[in-house]
Amino acid sequence: MKNKKQLIRNMAPWLVGTIIGFSGGNQGNIPAHTIVYQNQIKTLSTSANPTKTKSIDYIINLEFLSKQDTEEDIGYIYRKKEPSIIDEDFVRLIIQLESNGNYYAVSQKGASGLMQLMPVAWKEVDDSDFYKHRFNPEKNREVGEKYLRWIENYCEKNYAEWNILSVGKKKEIIGAAYNGGISRLEKKRWNIAKMPPETRRYVQKIEEEINNPI
Numbered sequence: 001m002k003n004k005k006q007l008i009r010n011m012a013p014w015l016v017g018t019i020i021g022f023s024g025g026n027q028g029n030i031p032a033h034t035i036v037y038q039n040q041i042k043t044l045s046t047s048a049n050p051t052k053t054k055s056i057d058y059i060i061n062l063e064f065l066s067k068q069d070t071e072e073d074i075g076y077i078y079r080k081k082e083p084s085i086i087d088e089d090f091v092r093l094i095i096q097l098e099s100n101g102n103y104y105a106v107s108q109k110g111a112s113g114l115m116q117l118m119p120v121a122w123k124e125v126d127d128s129d130f131y132k133h134r135f136n137p138e139k140n141r142e143v144g145e146k147y148l149r150w151i152e153n154y155c156e157k158n159y160a161e162w163n164i165l166s167v168g169k170k171k172e173i174i175g176a177a178y179n180g181g182i183s184r185l186e187k188k189r190w191n192i193a194k195m196p197p198e199t200r201r202y203v204q205k206i207e208e209e210i211n212n213p214i
Contacts, residue, residue, distance in 0.1 A: 085170050086148045091141070093209050094148065094178065097202060103137045113137070115144030125150050151177045159190055168210045175206045 098116035099105035106112050110119070112134040122130040125146040133139040151174050156162050159173070176192045177185045180199035188194040192203050 085152055085167055085174065086145060089213070090171055091145055091148070093206065094144070094175065095141070097175075097179075097205055103140075104135055113140035113144075115140055115147075117144055117147065121147050148174060148178060151182055154182055158186065168207070171210060172203050172206055176203050179203075 095101060095114050098111075099114050101114065103114060105114075105116060107116060111117060112130075114137050117130075117134065117140065119130045122128075122134070122143055126143045128139065128143075133143075152170070155170070155173060155177070159165075162170070165173075172192065173185070173190060176195055176199050179202045180195045185192070185195060192200060195203075
């Protein structure tokens with residue numbers, strides 16, 4: 001326990017720097033010796049003057065890490081917390097829906113391997129040779145996960161209300177884009193109900209798994 005506390009204490013300057021970089025990107029110039037403290041920006045005084053704080057009008061998605069007893073009594077240090085969307089269970093579910101775990105599965109359209117990747121999708125996120133590596137389960141899964149994250153990133157930039165969706169709804173949209181094509185889904189204004197029947201059934205299975213996990 002002592003070693004763990006010491007490790008956290010040693011990491012504190014790095015964490016503070018990370019948090020400053022994360023929180024200050026769109027907030028103009030934030031003074032040195034500044035941390036994100038609950039829902040405030042807290043500037044630590046380097047003189048006899050009292051510590052100053054100013055409110056911020058947005059919520060930073062942060063998770064409590066550890067209390068630190070420092071000379072400036074900064075209170076709590078937080079780290080960024082992101083909902084897990086492309087997690088282990090989701091990738092396994094996509095594999096089950098796409099190939100049922102068959103390393104050598106090939107669709108009529110040429111989608112191949114565990115995650116039934118097309119050459120275009122593979123090339124979008126990985127420089128390796130599709131035809132050489134498509135049946136390698138580790139590589140196929142690696143590239144498939146990269147492509148899921150590429151879809152997630154695309155949605156973050158192009159789906160207007162992405163940030164207010166639940167993790168479950170995001171997974172349904174990512175699944176619809178993975179199965180039916182991101183361009184097609186965007187042209188349908190992200191309306192899964194307007195996607196082909198195969199994609200609708202695919203998303204329904206994702207929804208069922210999310211709501212009724214084994």
